[in-house]
Amino acid sequence: MTSAAQAGFTTRDVIYHSPSGAPLLARLYIPEGAGPFPAVVGVHGGRWCAETRLTNEPIDQALAASGVFVMALDFRMPPLVKFPLPVADINFAIRWLRAKAQEFNIRPDWIGGVGTSSGGHQILLNALLPTDSRFTADHEPAVASVDASLSFVVACWPVTDPPARYRYAIERDMEIHVRSHDAYWADEAQMRDGSPLRIVSEGVAKRLPPLLLVQGSADVILTPHMSDHFASAYRAAGGDVDLRHFEGEGHTFITKTPEAPASRAAIDLICAFVHQRTDAASRS
Numbered sequence: 675m676t677s678a679a680q681a682g683f684t685t686r687d688v689i690y691h692s693p694s695g696a697p698l699l700a701r702l703y704i705p706e707g708a709g710p711f712p713a714v715v716g717v718h719g720g721r722w723c724a725e726t727r728l729t730n731e732p733i734d735q736a737l738a739a740s741g742v743f744v745m746a747l748d749f750r751m752p753p754l755v756k757f758p759l760p761v762a763d764i765n766f767a768i769r770w771l772r773a774k775a776q777e778f779n780i781r782p783d784w785i786g787g788v789g790t791s792s793g794g795h796q797i798l799l800n801a802l803l804p805t806d807s808r809f810t811a812d813h814e815p816a817v818a819s820v821d822a823s824l825s826f827v828v829a830c831w832p833v834t835d836p837p838a839r840y841r842y843a844i845e846r847d848m849e850i851h852v853r854s855h856d857a858y859w860a861d862e863a864q865m866r867d868g869s870p871l872r873i874v875s876e877g878v879a880k881r882l883p884p885l886l887l888v889q890g891s892a893d894v895i896l897t898p899h900m901s902d903h904f905a906s907a908y909r910a911a912g913g914d915v916d917l918r919h920f921e922g923e924g925h926t927f928i929t930k931t932p933e934a935p936a937s938r939a940a941i942d943l944i945c946a947f948v949h950q951r952t953d954a955a956s957r958s
Contacts, residue, residue: 682706683738691766693750693812698763701727701746702778703738709779712786712952714828715768716746719791719926721854722760723752730790732932733830733941737788740945743780744788745771752857757868758808760858761796765809768800769820784952786826786883788944791895791926792858794832798870801827802879823881826951828944830888831896831925834904835872836865842897851895874907882913886947888940890923918943 683705691698705711714737718729727746734744749763768785775782789797800809804822833839836855840862843851859865866872873879885908889901905917920927920936928937 681739683735685738690745690747690770691763691812693759693763693766696750696754698750699727699748700767701734701744703734703742703744703746704778705738705741705743707741710781710784711741711743711779712784712948713743713745713771713775713778713780714786714788714948715764715771715797715824716744717749717764717787717789717793717797718746719789719793719831720751721851722757722792722796722858723854730788730793730929732929732937733788733790733944736941737945737948740949742945742948743778752854756860757858757864759811761799761868762809762811762813764796765800765804765822766813766817768804768822768824769813769817772822773817773820781952782821784825786828786948786951787824788828788830789832790830790929792833792854794829795834795836795868795870797824797827798829798832798834799868799873800824801883801885802870802873802881804881806880824883826884826886826948828886828888828947830928830940830944831890831893832870832887832901832904833896834870835897835900836869837862838897838900840865848895871904871907874904874911874913877911879911882908882911884951885913885915886944887915887917888920888928888944889917890920890925890927890936892922893925895925916947
């Protein structure tokens with residue numbers, strides 16, 4: 675596939691998965707240097723139904739320039755498929771990357787996830803339930819045996835309570851968001867089943883990796899205090915979570931205005947968190 679050089683890293687597009695014969699691309703951001711590198715699987719937002727592997731490029735480029743290997747994903751979306759198949763594609767990507775750790779000069783115990791909005795929701799499901807059978811659909815046998823757990827997670831303005839956001843969108847006449855929920859989910863019962871807040875609150879999470887939550891205080895796309903509620907539940911369940919509020923910032927503020935001071939500060943925070951977690955892992 676195509677490749678290009680950037681300051682401090684190179685990029686390459688690869689086909690990482692072909693479920694039902696549909697090729698899925700990932701953009702690899704490969705840092706310069708000797709390594710081994712920490713790595714992240716990057717999952718874009720878009721109400722579960724839109725956007726591409728390039729959506730979070732400001733975050734991905736900054737991570738790569740700091741010495742982090744990034745695998746930014748395309749995955750199946752409605753109307754082609756519904757939940758849980760997009761989550762299964764992401765699960766496959768985690769396994770694929772870990773299987774190729776030696777080839778890409780990354781440490782398999784330094785693989786985390788970064789997700790924004792609905793991508794934050796989907797990476798959290800994989801972090802909490804990495805071995806869930808719903809998320810192994812269409813997996814090839816060679817990859818199915820590879821560990822899908824994540825060492826850490828960064829979730830930016832994630833949809834952690836889908837049924838609450840669905841009701842909120844209906845009440846506020848957020849037509850495109852209501853349609854997107856209906857396209858991705860079978861019904862409200864499935865939204866609750868696939869809710870990270872429910873999974874954590876009810877104690878059914880299999881893993882609780884260290885988590886950084888990035889949230890704008892002026893976000894009107896999520897229900898009020900959604901990230902606060904999730905952070906409280908995560909801590910109560912025994913998880914390590916760092917919730918950072920950015921005053922006056924709305925939904926997707928980093929990707930909308932990547933050069934703004936708040937966005938630069940948030941990107942620096944994300945890079946620092948990834949390196950801190952991998953430094954901690956190297957000392958353990």
